[in-house]
Amino acid sequence: MTDxxxxxxxxxxxxxxxxRQFLEQVSAAGGISALGMAGLLAGCAGKSGxxxxxxxxxxxxxxxxxxSNAGLQSSWCMLGKQTAELWGELLNVDITWFDGEFDxxxxxxxxxxxxxxxxxxxxxxxxxxxxxxxxxxxxxQRKIPVISIDTHLVEPEKMKETGVWSFVTADQSGMAESSxxxxxxxxxxxxxxxxxxxxxxxxxxxxxxAGYESVMSKYPEVETVGGGVRWCDWKKEKARxxxxxxxxxxTTPIAGAFFHSDxxxxxxxxxxxxxxxxxxxxxxxxxxREGLDSIKAGELDAxxxxxxxxxxxxxxxxxxxxxxxxxxxxxxxLQITASSPFVSTETPSMLEAMYYLADPKHCLV
Amino acid sequence: MTQTTDDKSTSPxxxxxxxxxxxxxxxxxxxxxxxxxxxxxxxxxFLSFNTVTSVLTQGSVLAIAAVGMTFVLLxxxxxxxxxxxALLSACVCGELYERWSAGLPPETELRGISLVMCMIAPLxxxxxxxxxxxxxxxxxxxxxxIITLAMMNIADGLARYxxxxxxxxxxxxxxxxxxxxxxxxxMTGNESFNDLFIPYSALLAAVVMIVGWLMLQYTRFGRYIxxxxxxxxxxRLAGIRTGLxxxxxxxICAFTxxxxxxxxxxxxxxxxxxQNKDLLLNAVACVVLGGTSLFGGEGSMGRTLxxxxxxxxxxxxxxxxxxxxxxxxxxxRPFLMGIVxxxxxxxxxxxxxxxxxx
Numbered sequence: 001m002t003d004x005x006x007x008x009x010x011x012x013x014x015x016x017x018x019x020r021q022f023l024e025q026v027s028a029a030g031g032i033s034a035l036g037m038a039g040l041l042a043g044c045a046g047k048s049g050x051x052x053x054x055x056x057x058x059x060x061x062x063x064x065x066x067x068s069n070a071g072l073q074s075s076w077c078m079l080g081k082q083t084a085e086l087w088g089e090l091l092n093v094d095i096t097w098f099d100g101e102f103d104x105x106x107x108x109x110x111x112x113x114x115x116x117x118x119x120x121x122x123x124x125x126x127x128x129x130x131x132x133x134x135x136x137x138x139x140x141q142r143k144i145p146v147i148s149i150d151t152h153l154v155e156p157e158k159m160k161e162t163g164v165w166s167f168v169t170a171d172q173s174g175m176a177e178s179s180x181x182x183x184x185x186x187x188x189x190x191x192x193x194x195x196x197x198x199x200x201x202x203x204x205x206x207x208x209x210a211g212y213e214s215v216m217s218k219y220p221e222v223e224t225v226g227g228g229v230r231w232c233d234w235k236k237e238k239a240r241x242x243x244x245x246x247x248x249x250x251t252t253p254i255a256g257a258f259f260h261s262d263x264x265x266x267x268x269x270x271x272x273x274x275x276x277x278x279x280x281x282x283x284x285x286x287x288x289r290e291g292l293d294s295i296k297a298g299e300l301d302a303x304x305x306x307x308x309x310x311x312x313x314x315x316x317x318x319x320x321x322x323x324x325x326x327x328x329x330x331x332x333x334l335q336i337t338a339s340s341p342f343v344s345t346e347t348p349s350m351l352e353a354m355y356y357l358a359d360p361k362h363c364l365v
Numbered sequence: 366m367t368q369t370t371d372d373k374s375t376s377p378x379x380x381x382x383x384x385x386x387x388x389x390x391x392x393x394x395x396x397x398x399x400x401x402x403x404x405x406x407x408x409x410x411f412l413s414f415n416t417v418t419s420v421l422t423q424g425s426v427l428a429i430a431a432v433g434m435t436f437v438l439l440x441x442x443x444x445x446x447x448x449x450x451a452l453l454s455a456c457v458c459g460e461l462y463e464r465w466s467a468g469l470p471p472e473t474e475l476r477g478i479s480l481v482m483c484m485i486a487p488l489x490x491x492x493x494x495x496x497x498x499x500x501x502x503x504x505x506x507x508x509x510x511i512i513t514l515a516m517m518n519i520a521d522g523l524a525r526y527x528x529x530x531x532x533x534x535x536x537x538x539x540x541x542x543x544x545x546x547x548x549x550x551x552m553t554g555n556e557s558f559n560d561l562f563i564p565y566s567a568l569l570a571a572v573v574m575i576v577g578w579l580m581l582q583y584t585r586f587g588r589y590i591x592x593x594x595x596x597x598x599x600x601r602l603a604g605i606r607t608g609l610x611x612x613x614x615x616x617i618c619a620f621t622x623x624x625x626x627x628x629x630x631x632x633x634x635x636x637x638x639x640q641n642k643d644l645l646l647n648a649v650a651c652v653v654l655g656g657t658s659l660f661g662g663e664g665s666m667g668r669t670l671x672x673x674x675x676x677x678x679x680x681x682x683x684x685x686x687x688x689x690x691x692x693x694x695x696x697x698r699p700f701l702m703g704i705v706x707x708x709x710x711x712x713x714x715x716x717x718x719x720x721x722x723x
Contacts, residue, residue, distance in 0.1 A: 227689050240633060270634055
């Protein structure tokens with residue numbers, strides 16, 4: 001189990017300079033180093049003496065950044081916003097937020113407006129690949145750097161020509177692998193397992209499904225109930241209905257269940273009580289406050305943190321470095337992967353650490 | 366012996382009743398019977414108490430929302446806000462519960478009048494929103510479609526603002542109402558019923574449906590709803606205050622939506638702002654599947670019950686259908702749901718047309 005306790009460290013896709021390595025370390029260490037980085041920045045600014053780095057009070061010049069993620073009705077996205085605002089204050093960056101409202105058209109309209117306004121850099125989590133490409137091209141013409149968060153704005157090979165400087169993401173497949181590996185080991189590598197998926201068109205959900213398949217392919221005695229993943233579009237009601245129907249259709253105890261999100265898992269846990277499946281091992285992905293609470297209460301067995309704070313703070317840090325150090329698009333790696341800690345009922349110290357790191361007052365994971 | 370006599374006397378009555386029923390009244394039952402027969406063939410053990418329990422559990426929230434929607438559709442209006450009113454109601458409940466619980470000593474549960482108020486206040490608020498929708502619909506002489514569209518956004522925005530998009534817990538009583546069930550086997554001591562569980566949520570839905578049915582069938586208010594929906598001008602000339610009827614129906618609809626939202630929050634162990642997104646369309650589909658007209662004046666609570674059961678059987682059945690030979694069959698489920706719904710609605714529509722011409 002100790003393997004799960006250690007965080008999977010990030011791997012960049014291109015060659016790294018010392019600052020790039022430093023950025024990776026920031027993400028891997030839960031962003032704690034970034035606190036010090038705010039101070040470092042000031043020093044850095046002082047040394048360079050560039051117009052972008054000198055504020056009126058001698059500190060770094062105030063920057064203006066536009067942020068948008070999928071939709072603030074999601075607690076994950078809301079925490080991303082809180083992270084950007086908290087770290088923006090520390091780094092002297094004014095954040096203007098454009099809520100995607102989980103609607104590709106609305107997000108596109110808002111980013112079209114962003115493309116007409118004055119910002120130093122932008123960080124976007126596109127609801128759908130390619131929909132933001134035209135305004136991002138306009139931002140490129142206006143020399144405004146764009147950093148993509150969590151989902152690809154455009155295909156990787158088109159990133160630089162479109163104007164996406166770098167892609168900050170978590171390892172979706174790896175997150176699922178951590179949780180599913182734990183599940184497979186806990187059930188002794190055999191038995192029936194329910195696999196409840198997010199949205200079939202979402203790259204994150206596809207990655208998680210691939211992670212599940214990759215682990216379970218090593219356990220031939222594990223049978224996925226219903227023959228494969230059941231896509232529930234991240235909807236708790238749909239997940240609960242599907243899960244309940246599967247529970248009632250099985251006459252022998254189901255060994256475990258893997259959910260693409262803790263939210264869906266938490267909505268389904270009550271359905272297990274009082275049934276022959278009550279001892280099943282339930283694991284999820286996301287590791288936000290509710291999931292941690294559920295692990296602490298012994299309801300959810302394990303989760304892997306989808307590091308929303310790391311993704312948003314890392315995008316912010318990179319954006320302000322680009323502007324303040326006057327970096328070039330070729331200097332940045334195509335992709336930076338943030339690490340995702342694994343938490344289970346058997347890792348109380350990690351659970352305790354996550355409570356601190358995930359606290360909205362700190363926004364560190 | 367007595368049983369046989371009863372059977373002999375009741376069978377002709379049932380047959381006579383069936384003969385009296387028009388084709389459009391029988392159509393929803395035919396759709397339901399065809400679905401049950403189909404899933405009995407393609408899904409192993411579909412005809413079981415487990416399936417009944419699943420249908421009861423999954424249909425309860427929908428049934429409560431559909432009751433209110435029936436009132437609104439019967440008077441030829443529509444309420445687009447029910448999903449968001451349900452959400453707001455649950456969010457207010459969660460916010461009140463967490464706020465009032467925060468002031469208590471650790472390990473102490475909220476109880477008494479405060480706990481009751483956590484659940485009553487959101488329902489009252491939902492009712493007031495419905496009254497407001499009705500008032501503006503009638504006074505501005507605008508379609509309820511537009512007014513409730515605005516109300517939908519108002520409720521959505523308020524829900525997001527109140528919860529700050531964070532998960533809120535709801536009172537344990539609601540969790541219990543949404544998740545607990547009693548075993549008929551244990552209650553009757555008959556082991557063959559051990560797999561049959563009646564969820565508390567289904568009991569609540571049944572109570573709401575019975576109250577709705579009594580109101581529609583046995584009260585003056587119910588008759589006025591049919592008259593208002595059938596021909597509003599004639600109803601007005603007959604002395605019925607049609608504006609008041611419309612306002613009342615929208616208030617009832619919002620109230621039941623609020624109740625459905627609370628129950629759903631309890632079932633899902635808390636409330637987040639992504640809940641109840643499908644409630645509106647599913648509730649309308651249930652009511653129309655049951656044979657209630659979208660143009661008012663025609664329908665009943667019994668039909669809505671049949672619609673809810675049909676919709677839920679379809680949902681439960683499709684979830685359990687497995688085609689191992691087809692990779693990615695799961696992605697076809699919404700398509701199949703759409704096809705079956707379309708077929709059922711077309712059959713209902715055809716039979717309704719036929720019964721009117723004969």
